[in-house]
Amino acid sequence: MLISERMLGALNEQIGHEYSASLQYTAIAAYFDCETLPLLSSHFFDQAEEEKEHAHKIIKFVLDTGGKVAIPAIPAIPAPQNTFQFTEEAVGLSLAQEKKVSAQINALVHIAKDENDYTTEQFLQWFVQEQLEEVSSMEDLLSIVQRAGEGNLLRVEEYLARKGGKGAGFKNLGGED
Numbered sequence: 001m002l003i004s005e006r007m008l009g010a011l012n013e014q015i016g017h018e019y020s021a022s023l024q025y026t027a028i029a030a031y032f033d034c035e036t037l038p039l040l041s042s043h044f045f046d047q048a049e050e051e052k053e054h055a056h057k058i059i060k061f062v063l064d065t066g067g068k069v070a071i072p073a074i075p076a077i078p079a080p081q082n083t084f085q086f087t088e089e090a091v092g093l094s095l096a097q098e099k100k101v102s103a104q105i106n107a108l109v110h111i112a113k114d115e116n117d118y119t120t121e122q123f124l125q126w127f128v129q130e131q132l133e134e135v136s137s138m139e140d141l142l143s144i145v146q147r148a149g150e151g152n153l154l155r156v157e158e159y160l161a162r163k164g165g166k167g168a169g170f171k172n173l174g175g176e177d
């Protein structure tokens with residue numbers, strides 16, 4: 001195996017965090033769909049898919065290093081928050097989650113450096129850059145929501161439409177409406 005047991009354990013834990021983030025975004029996408037805000041729903045549905053891709057990226061890396069993938073037990077993953085009083089609360093929670101993931105990635109980089117593990121350190125650079133983009137775009141979305149106000153959420157939908165939102169999150173899955 002190309003990486004240490006300590007690094008392997010931390011990467012396996014991160015796989016759980018990425019799936020956990022995906023579940024939280026799925027719950028937020030469902031909430032917005034319920035509120036008839038299709039572009040917000042689609043935006044968070046896409047975020048949920050991205051988090052799954054992050055988990056898969058780490059799984060592939062662990063396998064490439066000859067490590068054993070051990071997805072953490074479900075009780076280790078807290079249930080996502082499913083209901084929100086305001087849109088701002090859901091988007092604010094998303095920003096907090098992205099900041100938490102950034103701290104988790106930084107902690108992984110720290111372990112890689114500590115272990116003189118240049119392979120993992122280099123692999124993690126993609127995540128460092130990705131988190132910068134995700135925190136920044138979630139900050140933008142939160143400030144758009146705050147500026148629009150809860151009574152003007154169609155403006156947020158317009159903002160997402162201009163950004164190229166598809167507006168068909170769960171409906172893309174097919175099946176009956």
Ligand code: FEO
Pocket residue numbers: 018021050051054098101131134
């Ligand atoms: Fe994969 Fe945005 O955390």
